[in-house]
Amino acid sequence: MSVALDLFSIVAIVAGAFFFFAGSVGLLRFPDSLTRLHALSKADNLGLGLIVLGLLPRVESLLGALKLLAIWALVLLSGAASAQLIGRALRRRGGDE
Amino acid sequence: MSVLQALDIGLALLVLAVAVWTIAAAEIFGAVVAYVAYGLLLSIVWVRLFAPDVALTEAAIGSGVTGILLVTSGARLNSAGKASAAAPPRLSLRLSAAALAIVAAAALAGVILTLPDPGPTLAPEARRELAATGLGNPVTAVLIAYRSFDTMLEKIVLLLAVVGVWSVAPDRFWGGAPAPLGRANPQGALVLLEQTLVPLGILVGVHTFWVGADEPGGAFQGGAILAAMWMIVMIARVSEPPSVNSRWLRLALIAGPGVFLVAGVAGLGMAGNFFAYPDGFAKPIILFIEAFMLLTIAATLPVLVAGPPRRSPKP
Numbered sequence: 001m002s003v004a005l006d007l008f009s010i011v012a013i014v015a016g017a018f019f020f021f022a023g024s025v026g027l028l029r030f031p032d033s034l035t036r037l038h039a040l041s042k043a044d045n046l047g048l049g050l051i052v053l054g055l056l057p058r059v060e061s062l063l064g065a066l067k068l069l070a071i072w073a074l075v076l077l078s079g080a081a082s083a084q085l086i087g088r089a090l091r092r093r094g095g096d097e
Numbered sequence: 098m099s100v101l102q103a104l105d106i107g108l109a110l111l112v113l114a115v116a117v118w119t120i121a122a123a124e125i126f127g128a129v130v131a132y133v134a135y136g137l138l139l140s141i142v143w144v145r146l147f148a149p150d151v152a153l154t155e156a157a158i159g160s161g162v163t164g165i166l167l168v169t170s171g172a173r174l175n176s177a178g179k180a181s182a183a184a185p186p187r188l189s190l191r192l193s194a195a196a197l198a199i200v201a202a203a204a205l206a207g208v209i210l211t212l213p214d215p216g217p218t219l220a221p222e223a224r225r226e227l228a229a230t231g232l233g234n235p236v237t238a239v240l241i242a243y244r245s246f247d248t249m250l251e252k253i254v255l256l257l258a259v260v261g262v263w264s265v266a267p268d269r270f271w272g273g274a275p276a277p278l279g280r281a282n283p284q285g286a287l288v289l290l291e292q293t294l295v296p297l298g299i300l301v302g303v304h305t306f307w308v309g310a311d312e313p314g315g316a317f318q319g320g321a322i323l324a325a326m327w328m329i330v331m332i333a334r335v336s337e338p339p340s341v342n343s344r345w346l347r348l349a350l351i352a353g354p355g356v357f358l359v360a361g362v363a364g365l366g367m368a369g370n371f372f373a374y375p376d377g378f379a380k381p382i383i384l385f386i387e388a389f390m391l392l393t394i395a396a397t398l399p400v401l402v403a404g405p406p407r408r409s410p411k412p
Contacts, residue, residue: 074294074297077290077293077294078290078294080286081286081287081289081290084284084285084286085284085286085287088284088286
């Protein structure tokens, strides 16, 4: 059972790290601010979500698991809101620099 | 070399690279973003040095509050057209600044490298006397018990900073309110963030203060989180910055150092010494002082960010 859980953790964390890597590549390679924003928010949402998922079997208490999930939810909230705000600011400025 | 060592060296190099970026950035905004990233990296460094209390403070104050102060100052400088008007300093001035920085860095490096091993520390003493305070977190004991006078004076420095910011107000605006922090008609995403994040953030801020007695955290970190929540409320235009004449604001600004000072003077009568706590009552008194400091920090930092009054006082 513990081997299966360890394997689950490894797969989920590696997948999360992959999304962060892909998001970073997108941030560096995409041509304009809106597409870069798109790459970044995917990395935050999915990458951190998968890493939290992989860490869940390793927490010592239920409270620890809830804290991890709360951190993910807060990052989702702030990431989505700030992506909206940056996107609007870009459109108002009318340029994609 | 273990994996952790390699990560630590990578982290140190990253900190240096971001520091160089902060100095070299062409625009004010870019430099501020680099500075915020620098502060967040530094807080990871503090975690790696097993100093989570310092890490929390660095993330909240060094990165968060200083970051928004710099962003707002940069925006004001830009809109005043003063940011680019100043001519770059002369080469001789820049060279002497670099020389001074190199000498200071070399002196610091020399001191660090010649420290005896293990380094001198008061940590065992701090831990030995911990039981007398009733606290579980030695950092809080140092701040509010062992060197409480210093901590009280630090809060007075914050008060002096507010006086300094307010004193640049033109006479006709004295007694009025600072300019609003956000635009009129805030965007939906900002309002949503304010409605969902602020209740949670207040909970987290009070929790951080409360667990600070026994675990990493404390009034300063909790107060900075509460201050951030009030700033979000003001940026989303749910409430406006209070006028500098407002009585509750002024009471909140002096509550922390005031209660601290009264408790310190009361120590003369109750425990026989200035800033001494009576036996067995140390923890409740410390938490009582910290609660008012939490209020003062949560009020002071947004007032600093809001800046001097910009509107005529209401009759």
